[in-house]
Amino acid sequence: MKISLARKFGIALFIGWVGLFLFNPIVSSASDNLNVLDKEFTELKGSLISLGNLPKSGNQGNFGICYAATVSYLFDYAYCRDENIAECAKAPDEKRASMVDMSRYSNTVATDHFNKRTRYRGLKEGGDPAYTLSNLINGVQKVTNERCAPTSQIIPTEVSAESQQKDHEMFALLEQKYNNYTEVLKNTGKDSCEKCLLFANDIRNTAKSRFSLIATDEDIISGLYSESFSRFLDHVLVPKKCWSNNEMLRLRRPYYFKVFPNENEKADYLSSIAMIKDVLKGGYPLGLAFCAQVPLVARKSEDCDKYHAVAVVGYRQVCKGKKCRDAIRVQNWWGDWWYSANDDGWVDAKAVLDASFYDAHMLTWIDGNPPRE
Template sequence: MKLMIATLLLPILSNAQVYGFKPVNSANQKVDAQSQIEIENLPPQLTQDTLGICYAVAASTLLTAENCRSMKTDCRSISEEQVFSPLGLAPLGRAAEDGEKKSTKSKEDAADPYAGNIANALEELVSGGGFAPSEQCLSLDKILSRVGGAEEGVEVQLQIWSKLKDLYNNSKKIPKDCESCSNSFYTTAKTEIEGSLNLNLSETDLLKAFGKETYAEFFDRVMISPACKKLNKSLGLEFSSKREVKLDPEIGKTGNYSQILKTIKGVLNEGRPLGLGNICLDAKPTKKSCQNLHGAVIAGYRKVCDSKGACVDSIKILNSWGKSWQKANNDGWVDAKTLLDRTFYAEATLTWIEDKK
């Protein structure tokens, strides 16, 4: 099954205001213990940092958690060799086909390395029995180690991505009949890229990268070492032939808050987290237009009540904004309706992995 779903555009966090995540603090309230469902066997938290690849971070969490579940492994203490790389999954999240027919992805989206969808990333890997690089081989933190790592120097990182895009655009302006111009440009480009990023690019790799038709393809070729695509550096989903990617069939049609909450609790009760997409981070979100869409992982549900008996639904979000966000926002426990209403219950809002029937 191939998914035919709209592309999810992700914001670079430092450029976007964050709305919709309303923490539910249980310190002065009572948690309904009978209602609580929480998936605790989850991998170490990864960050999207200044790249808008939240969909790939979410996909990494779901896939790695499923492997831990299948193999009865303690996910909290696994090595990087057992964690799917978000950078490696990012290109899969941009892919969407239906048979031989390409998706409705626009040329602008195709050129954007920060565009994708959680469901697409899962579907491309699970249904095809495919593989993706491990975090041990392909880590954003290691690539950015020359500027302090993946959680340091936000403005410096943004400048690096801007410079990378400028280099790609400028490569298209090199006169075709000027060999010296070409040689000079590629020599300088290699020095600039390797001076900013912990990458070792061969001349062949560099030429192939600059020869790509879109910036997204160029970005992938620069960032993803061919060595990391080898099977001994990659991960697949265990028992993938017995697994499938699911979407709530009602979401995008007649779905509403009650329906989505029922689905969330049902999947969590099976011991699996879910991917939550289409979260509009705009100050005033609308169904027809959203400038900043986001994706995350749902890892828990509980009902919290005050002293007067008034209760609210709370879901636990694993966000791709780092451990500091998680800690500052009640470990990710947020008001369910406030957040879920911002999805407008659109198609592919919820996705998860389950056993084939």
């Protein structure tokens, strides 16, 4: 199943470079529609559906790649199953998907080339988890490991609104330098470039106040000769050595890409929570995309200016007296502190599902069962 980029928020409404800092809850009121239920609600016996041996949650920092973090988590879960990794949360980075590299699969490519990794050039913020997962599973079927292209290169040591602003300013400065240097180099070949090494050193020295780049001078220089800032980042954050097959992760068993609802299918709260429970019972996590406006003013995806994506790994019903609610456990990408502050990821199911508007592909996952005809 190869899906089209039909979801209106797939590209336009996930925040891009200009809105970099909006993805982090530090500057959001409440918790971006991930609402924790009152502690007086207690779990209804027999209602719990919980996945075990979960992967480590990635940290997107101030970089708008929640969609790639979600897909990486789904991939890591399947990879641990395939490789019989007993403690998936402790898997070394060479056995975890690179979130930065995964972000390339949000790029749009021609249908006849969607299985060629070289066509997915350029790293950027903003993407659709379902579309990204489709390109990975139905197309290229491999991703660079986290050790080779670590997301930690661009993760700040501190979490604050000021940190977000500084990262935003740094990306803007690097883009400005990229534009200035490419203009100087546009008529100069790499082999005869006397200034290239100076430019590479300047970029490295500029970035080191915020980021820990692992790129070589050759990687940075190649980036300066690329056609866009997105492709420049590709060279810098996913070095040339990471394109080697030895640095790629693949799933051994056949996995099938799934979404709910499909393009011409209608969904509501009851059908969506039923699907979540069904997939969890089958032993797989799901990706969930939703509008993160707080307060939620939008009533449809076209009116939402801030989307987020998480992975769903558990379900339970909780009650306070005769009043009962559905709760889902989510994996988020904002660091360990978020779980401590939000009941270990257990949130009100209806609030977050309503914020999805029950759009096509709001839920996405992979499993070992061929799709029904």
